[in-house]
Amino acid sequence: MHMMYFTEQPMSAYDAKAGLDFGATALNFSNKHYNSVEGSRLYNEYLEEYVLAEECGADGIMLNEHHNAPFCMQARTNMFAAILAAVTKRVKIVILGNPLPLTENPVQLAEELAMIDMISKGRLVSGFVRGGGQEQLANGVNPAFNRERFIEAHDLIQKTWTQPGPFRWEGTHYQQRVVNPWALPLQQPYPRVWIPGVLSKETVIWTAQQRYPYIALNTSIEATKTIHETYDKAAAEVGYTAGPENFGYLIRVHVQDTEEKALQNARQFMWMQGEFTGLANPVWANPAGYFSPSGRRGFVEFAVGRAKNPRGNPTFEEQVADTMIIAGTPDQVIERLKYLVRETRPGIMGIWANDGNVSKEDRRRCIQLLCGEVMPAIKEFGAGLGLKDPWEANAPVHLRYSTDIAARKAAAE
């Protein structure tokens, strides 16, 4: 199993009351409440904590980005990836992911990622995401073409990495007449691509069709199993059998020496008013055209307050009871994680460990216990269940590099 440390890099030093008074803590919540002195401190602390996670034994550091909100300080995930490429030695740098539709120049994104891969000596995992609705609005990007741009940007990056230039790209959303960057990935044929997601069935199917691992972001056990079924079916249709190496799972976990302290800090997972990305108007998260037309009717009713949030709004206690949040001593956390791993069988696991206002001292202790004690125990347990990550399984980077599909087809004939 591959086990990663993750934090949203919360901008914890903001006036929470101001957000509640405004009625939103995202997109339009004014950055006059932003404090650059505190921002500088936090960026540097988070960087030190990533290094600590490597020292304590994490396999990977998972990074992401969001915009216009206190819940995440990373505005460009490639920046922290580039820093970590230089200051870490061993860990995989797992970007989950670059929001492809936000870029107007996928070729430059391919260049940046190639640079990170070379500087890190081949430690990059280059995940891609569609990006949430608010990310489109915060960047002035048309939400109605989100999925089209995601797929086209992916195809252009993949071609940039694998086909010698110069070549010309005349697509629907991207036109580049001289694609020939003088920076190419160290890893061949190209860095592993993992796709994180929450809800969208279309993304699960597309991911399976590429044979990329799908990383379920803190979905319920039941929803995770449904994702696996959807993925398995799409995988079978293109000719391979999905295994644990095709699945990842991100879960919120906080570890301390005492259960009491762990639970107290874990309540900070609710710091954004119980929402992952903060209080927001539903139409910011799901602008028209962004989501699947099949969900339109349900969504418009939710957006005007006639229906409940399809994701629900469970309390902290309910989330602990449902294994959506795990908190406790290392032994307690290991026991709960074993249950989760048995149920969801991921080859890749992200641990979202610190959120909101947790003290620096407690964040570091959490990382020490998590990476030093919990991760090794879960990796050993996972190995016993045959849960291999993509490297252990020697999985192809993409469907096109599969060596088992022709043989299967021949056997079937």
Add this chain to the structure above:
Amino acid sequence: MSVIWTDTVKEIAGIKLHVSRAGSGPTVLILHHDIGTVDRLPFYDALAAKYDVVIPHHPGWGKSERPQWMRHPRDIAAIYAWLLADLGATGVSLIGLGFGGWIAAEMASLAPEVYKKLILVGAMGIKPPEGDIADQAIVSYIVYPRSGFHDEAAFTAIYGDVSTDQLEAWDIAREMSFRIAWKPYMYSQTLPHLLGGVRAPALIIWGDDDQIVPLSAGQAYARALRDATLTTIPACGHFAEMEKPDAVAKLTIDFLSGN
């Protein structure tokens, strides 16, 4: 006198276009707002009592099929020029409501001598010299249309409690607005330079409490067109033909029937 409307489907540019038509006399093409249109309105009936009124659902809105390829309101202008050619209609006057005003202005700029008269009501399409066109992307489905009425009762008179079907239609309308007018949002940077050739006399009507398109855009239209008059309607929002149908109908009919 009751007006009999006929709904037909026209095949244009590879899509099925829904067209309502009623009345007789000179042809008037009415182009609806970004939020689409309800099927029948008192304003439409008032016009149809005197004119041959043609009201298409914009491609991708209401009952008209979405052209996946469409990227700009000018594409809709071309589709409507095609529609009028298929209908054999000549000497047509254009009435553009809000977003439909942008399409009407594009049509007129592309064929300066073709149209008889041009009426723009709270028209989008030009960057307001003062203020901005309201961004519907950041407000919810009911909030946006309601903000286009000076008096909430006028909104309720049209939409009532707002059905889920209507909410869905507004979401689809939003999606089409984003697909073709996302950036810059709801205006063209080139249109103002192309309006000067338009020969049709123009009437620019604006609600004096238009919270969606600032009046400064109406003043800019009046300056850019060679023969235009700007008039405002008191205690009226953006959706003027719904909020003050009698006033807009009178101004419109007087203008169309005048020499």
